[in-house]
Structures are given as structure tokens and as C-alpha cells.
Amino acid sequence: MVTASDDHTVRVWVPVVKGEFISIKGHSGAVRSACFSPTDGSIFASASADKSVKIWSVQRAKAKTTQKLKIRNYDFVTSYAKHTNWVNCVRFSSNGNLLTSCSDDKTIRVSENTKLIQSFNGRGERQ
Numbered sequence: 001m002v003t004a005s006d007d008h009t010v011r012v013w014v015p016v017v018k019g020e021f022i023s024i025k026g027h028s029g030a031v032r033s034a035c036f037s038p039t040d041g042s043i044f045a046s047a048s049a050d051k052s053v054k055i056w057s058v059q060r061a062k063a064k065t066t067q068k069l070k071i072r073n074y075d076f077v078t079s080y081a082k083h084t085n086w087v088n089c090v091r092f093s094s095n096g097n098l099l100t101s102c103s104d105d106k107t108i109r110v111s112e113n114t115k116l117i118q119s120f121n122g123r124g125e126r127q
């Protein structure tokens with residue numbers, strides 16, 4: 001599970017009841033949204049008031065002494081879909097190939113493999 005926070009962090013939670021997590025500070029503004037790719041449980045995206053969308057990779061491993069999952073480490077992959085105002089939401093398509101972001105700049109941006117393929121304004125018109 002991944003969560004967004006006003007303290008500029010994204011938290012990746014270990015899937016156990018104890019509530020263990022790693023905190024990733026990669027944005028310079030409040031993180032407004034975060035989600036995992038539905039097809040790859042190691043890739044997630046975050047959207048922030050710093051006007052950016054960032055892609056991350058997390059590696060999980062089983063602890064040697066127990067069978068519990070733990071997060072080994074994480075990597076920053078890329079930043080893109082620069083909006084001109086806060087980015088409020090980010091979501092992957094069901095096949096994980098597209099990433100959509102929406103912003104207070106009244107645009108929706110659709111990206112594929114970090115390349116912007118379409119942008120819509122607040123009236124649903126292509127830009």
C-alpha cells in the first residue's frame with residue numbers, strides 16, 4: 001500500500017498489521033496522490049503540489065529469519081507530466097501502460113512510458 005502526505009512524503013507500507021513503512025521524501029510540496037501500477041506491484045506514482053508526477057520502484061524481500069515481507073529499498077525512476085499548478089491526482093490505466101494526472105491548472109494529462117500523449121483542458125478539449 002502507498003499513501004500520500006502533506007509533509008512532502010510518500011509512505012510505502014509493508015502489508016502486515018504492524019503498520020511498518022518506509023518514508024520517501026522526493027517532492028518539494030505536499031503529496032496529493034499516490035498509487036501502485038495494477039500490473040506491477042513494484043512500480044508506483046506520486047503527484048504533488050510541486051507540480052510534478054514522479055515514478056518510483058520499490059523492491060520487496062522476505063526477511064531471512066521470518067517469512068514476513070519487508071521493503072528492501074526503493075529507487076526514483078523519473079519525473080514528468082509537468083503541470084503549471086498543483087497535481088491533485090494520479091492513476092494508472094488498468095493495463096498499467098498509461099498514467100493520467102489532473103491538476104489545479106485545469107488540465108488532464110495522459111502519458112505513456114513517460115511521454116505525454118494527450119492533454120485536455122477543463123472543458124474536455126484537447127490541447
